[in-house]
Amino acid sequence: MAADLTGVRVLVTGAGSGIGRAIAGRVAAGGSRTAVADVQGDRAEEVARLIRDKGGDALAITANVADQGDVDRLIAETVSAFGGLDVVVNNAGVGAIGFIESVRDPEIERVFAVNLVGVIRVTRAAASHLKASGRGRIVNIASVEGIRGSGLLPVYSATKAGVIGVTRSNAVELARYGVTVNAVCPGPIQTEMLAPLLADERYREKLIKGVPMRRLGVPEDVAGAVAFFASEEASFITGNVLVIDGGMTVKAL
Template identity: 85%
Template sequence: MSVDLKGVRALVTGAGSGIGKAIARRLAAGGCRVAATDVQEDRVSEVARTIRDEGGDALAIRADVAKQEDVDRMTAQTVSAFGGLDVVINNAGVGSAAFIESVQDSEIERVFGVNLVGVIRVTRAATPHLKNSGRGRIVNIASVEGIRGSGLLPVYSATKAGVIGMTRANAVELARFGVTVNAVCPGPIQTEMLSPLLANERYHEKLIKGVPMRRLGVPEDVAGAVAFFASEESSFITGNVLVIDGGMTVKAL
């Protein structure tokens, strides 16, 4: 499916690699002007360069979503470059694997700071601009781990469940301004975030066995759905949580 996003002004966080990179490229291919932002400056500059080489329109901004001053600067820079903002993709995130009894305070703060507080900060900064847009869109990258339970991921799961809660709350609040707010919940997607877990061959095999489609997802599996939520095609869809997992969460055994 190819959606028309001509002239739509978008900001993607965590666009330096994996799912965020695929989303930035997909939006640009549909005609978006994309602010590709990431805490890793070299990577996001490379992504913006790739998009421009592919004929798209992109600028790179280094920003840490856990820092309010970075979020403010990133938002102001995007609005000034594009003359406004129509779409925000809250994608930046970090993994965290530790059972509840061993999780450290520093880990709780780090993961919440990026995965949940970061999403709240970016959304808060972008909302006035999205209201002005008349066709505002927020797409939050949550996770199947925000819906189901994995004993190894209590902190990560809590942040993603929080993102789902915030998606629904903001969907209700912003609907009258023409702003839709939706979330996607990817299952296991082959990116750097997953690579430490995939390094364990037994875990890798077990993971694939749990997916009825018998494969891991690739970032492009997520990017297409995000482009749909960013487009006019989804203008009456808000507060939705779309699972993208090859059937993993509906499998009985």
């Protein structure tokens, strides 16, 4: 049973594939009006069409969250189409694999621009609309890599730790306007982002062995929690960081 989001105006960034696509589908199934945003416009169009085919209300927007002009247009188009904005899901993100000594400056800048600065810019642009909503919600997609270390993803981990920091700070600031701000930290979820790591069968097996539930997650494992944070039931929950990892981060050995 999807969380009831009837008429709630939701924007999901990076909604063209993987976790964002599942989130868009889930909130739309709960009755939301959904802006499906992605830097890959054809994918956003496809997801929006699938939602509309099921009787939902969806709008596709091509936008790069690392570009300030795109972010301003993204929020303006969403607000103009829906007459306001109630929920922002900051999901767009990119991976960055490589031990610290192999990290190169252009990659540091690219990954920070999308994963952390993108979250800050989208939130900044959306804030006045969320305050006006009366039931504003921000859900940020961080990662278990923001709270623990694998060694292999130092730049990515830094951006996700940053997302957790922004979540907590904004939760305090926006609470007085009735806007909640929460984050989810997925563990390994089977998407295109994880594909390069999963291609190595030994790494895949090691990863699964580290998950007490003995499987990788699927995007739908994350979507339900995001829909809950967006719902009325979660109106007094703010500043939370919810781990969704099959028990991986609490495992001692």
